[in-house]
Amino acid sequence: MILQRVHFPFFMSLLLLGAFLFSCTRREPSINKATPETAFHKYISPAEDFYAKGVYDSAYYYYNQIRTQSNTKTEGDKIVYALLKMAAIQQTQGDYVGSEASATEALPFFQKNTETQYKVAIYNTLGINYQHLFDYANAIRYYQKASALADTPLQKAVIQNNIAVVYMEQKHYKQAIQLLTALSQSPITQQNLEHQGRVLDNLGYCYFKIQDSRSSAYLKKALAIHQQLQFDYGLITSYSNLAKYYQKSQPQLAFSYAQQSYTKTTAIQSTDDRLLALSLLMEVSPPSQLPNYTKRYLQLNDSISKVKQIAKNQFAKIKYDATQERNENLQLKAAKAENDLALAQQRFNNYLLFFILLLVLIAVVLLYFYLKNKSKKEKQAAIYESETRIAKKLHDELANDVYQTLAFAETQDLHNPVQKETLLDNLDKIYTRTRNISRENSPIGTGDSYEMELKEMLSGFSSSRVQVIVKDISTIPWDKIAEEQKIALYRVLQELLVNMKKHSQGTFVVLRFEMNTKALLVHYSDNGIGMPHPIPSKDGLHNVENRIRTIGGSIIFDTSSSKGLKIKLTFPK
Numbered sequence: 001m002i003l004q005r006v007h008f009p010f011f012m013s014l015l016l017l018g019a020f021l022f023s024c025t026r027r028e029p030s031i032n033k034a035t036p037e038t039a040f041h042k043y044i045s046p047a048e049d050f051y052a053k054g055v056y057d058s059a060y061y062y063y064n065q066i067r068t069q070s071n072t073k074t075e076g077d078k079i080v081y082a083l084l085k086m087a088a089i090q091q092t093q094g095d096y097v098g099s100e101a102s103a104t105e106a107l108p109f110f111q112k113n114t115e116t117q118y119k120v121a122i123y124n125t126l127g128i129n130y131q132h133l134f135d136y137a138n139a140i141r142y143y144q145k146a147s148a149l150a151d152t153p154l155q156k157a158v159i160q161n162n163i164a165v166v167y168m169e170q171k172h173y174k175q176a177i178q179l180l181t182a183l184s185q186s187p188i189t190q191q192n193l194e195h196q197g198r199v200l201d202n203l204g205y206c207y208f209k210i211q212d213s214r215s216s217a218y219l220k221k222a223l224a225i226h227q228q229l230q231f232d233y234g235l236i237t238s239y240s241n242l243a244k245y246y247q248k249s250q251p252q253l254a255f256s257y258a259q260q261s262y263t264k265t266t267a268i269q270s271t272d273d274r275l276l277a278l279s280l281l282m283e284v285s286p287p288s289q290l291p292n293y294t295k296r297y298l299q300l301n302d303s304i305s306k307v308k309q310i311a312k313n314q315f316a317k318i319k320y321d322a323t324q325e326r327n328e329n330l331q332l333k334a335a336k337a338e339n340d341l342a343l344a345q346q347r348f349n350n351y352l353l354f355f356i357l358l359l360v361l362i363a364v365v366l367l368y369f370y371l372k373n374k375s376k377k378e379k380q381a382a383i384y385e386s387e388t389r390i391a392k393k394l395h396d397e398l399a400n401d402v403y404q405t406l407a408f409a410e411t412q413d414l415h416n417p418v419q420k421e422t423l424l425d426n427l428d429k430i431y432t433r434t435r436n437i438s439r440e441n442s443p444i445g446t447g448d449s450y451e452m453e454l455k456e457m458l459s460g461f462s463s464s465r466v467q468v469i470v471k472d473i474s475t476i477p478w479d480k481i482a483e484e485q486k487i488a489l490y491r492v493l494q495e496l497l498v499n500m501k502k503h504s505q506g507t508f509v510v511l512r513f514e515m516n517t518k519a520l521l522v523h524y525s526d527n528g529i530g531m532p533h534p535i536p537s538k539d540g541l542h543n544v545e546n547r548i549r550t551i552g553g554s555i556i557f558d559t560s561s562s563k564g565l566k567i568k569l570t571f572p573k
Contacts, residue, residue, distance in 0.1 A: 039069035040078045047085070056089045061318050063089075076109040080118050083109075087125050094272065100129040101443065104456070108448045120149045124159060131166055135460050139166050153188040157195060164202055173206045180206065197225035197234050205241050219245060236264050236273055240280055247284050254284045275301060282424065287415035294409050294423065298402075301430075401430050444490050446483045451476075454490060458511065461497040468497070471512040481520060485571050488551045489520070492569065495544045496524060504528025504565065519553075524567040531557055531565050 047062035066082040083106040090099035103125045110119060123146035130139035143163045150156040160183055167176035180203040183189055189196050204218030219241050226234035239261035246254040262277035278297040285293055349357075405426045412419045445453055455473060462468045478486070493511070500509055506528030514521045548555050548569060558566035
């Protein structure tokens with residue numbers, strides 16, 4: 001595992017993003033000072049002030065006001081800027097799925113005259129999010145997009161380093177070495193000590209992983225640079241890398257470096273880095289110290305998970321409330337227009353016509369409140385159902401895993417390397433399950449970006465073990481598909497692929513889309529172990545059947561094939 005390598009390039013990327021945003025704030029390139037006050041003029045000052053002070057919930061609220069109240073046809077750059085800052089805030093709080101959604105929402109607003117720095121920042125943000133969500137293919141794709149548009153050598157070098165880190169996380173160390181070697185020899189690296197320390201640290205770690213003797217020199221040089229600069233985040237990375245380097249040859253020295261990394265993360269109050277440092281201490285600590293660090297890790301991880309979940313819910317509520325407020329304002333304006341029309345007609349029509357109009361107005365009002373009340377009840381029911389399902393997952397799956405892990409740590413001999421490795425595997429499973437629950441319950445955009453979001457969700461299930469192939473998705477006129485059908489399709493395919501990951505044992509999945517005059521058809525096939533008979537009541541396939549039938553669709557399982565699973569899904573238009 002090379003999780004200790006994520007932070008440093010990630011942090012530097014945020015600095016790069018901050019530089020972009022600072023430039024954007026000062027220049028305000030698309031604002032005409034002579035025009036009347038817009039949403040941007042009204043909300044930008046409090047948004048920027050709260051952002052600078054680190055009061056991210058308030059900053060997020062005002063940026064979202066700009067997003068919802070700006071004209072989508074004439075103020076695209078302002079919307080892009082607001083979404084960029086919202087994505088940065090969510091990323092800072094560890095909500096990578098939410099940050100991805102905000103950054104992706106900005107893409108349709110890109111125009112020929114859109115500021116290049118905006119595009120670079122958006123692509124870089126998406127690369128960081130996908131890297132943290134372990135979607136390395138998309139991470140590299142967006143980093144390359146950002147690098148191609150970067151207009152300074154340092155920006156380009158930082159993004160190239162990020163790409164190298166992705167290679168490292170994929171364990172493609174030779175590719176990373178090739179890229180990092182070129183970076184280390186470039187003039188911009190020689191001129192910028194901070195960037196030089198980052199590159200040398202990464203290069204040293206790569207050589208360490210392939211057991212090359214050059215590793216020590218690079219790691220020590222990087223440490224010397226970070227000590228010279230007194231750069232806390234660089235020191236954290238150097239200490240972590242050297243702990244790994246000396247883990248087998250000098251365990252006591254490795255333990256000392258790991259302790260220094262933990263001490264530094266604690267001093268700067270970086271909770272995520274403390275978690276990584278504790279994980280490293282669990283690997284290199286003497287057996288007598290392992291239970292203590294394991295307990296700290298579990299406690300801190302639980303605390304971080306709660307804080308991040310609260311932040312995610314808060315950001316989602318801000319977006320939802322703003323949308324509701326906007327809709328209510330539009331409804332009030334419409335109601336006022338109707339009332340004015342009625343008053344104008346009153347002057348020219350007789351009493352009978354007035355009476356008829358009054359009856360119609362009363363009927364419209366009653367229908368409005370009836371539909372509003374019905375919609376509110378349906379939304380409340382859906383929210384309750386979703387919360388119940390999430391709570392069940394947390395109780396049945398995650399809570400049980402945490403309890404068993406705690407019990408294992410307390411009852412087993414952790415001096416034994418096998419038991420120690422089992423404990424680390426269990427902790428990794430808890431992390432993976434938590435990330436999957438979060439991703440399964442993220443909101444779905446059904447607008448112009450729906451096709452891209454659907455593609456990115458499907459590609460996210462591809463891995464070194466499983467290849468997901470999508471055919472003819474771009475032939476579908478998505479603007480003609482109803483919103484509820486889009487949501488159902490997204491969730492059904494998500495459920496199918498989750499089920500595939502858990503049970504199929506296959507190596508490839510093919511999804512083919514087609515449209516006829518009556519319905520949208522999706523053909524699913526894989527080369528796994530096939531479908532159980534009968535389908536278990538708690539199996540993902542059972543959930544798929546229930547979900548698709550609620551919208552009047554159909555699902556047909558092909559039982560004629562002895563290998564793999566073939567399914568035909570039908571969604572009415």
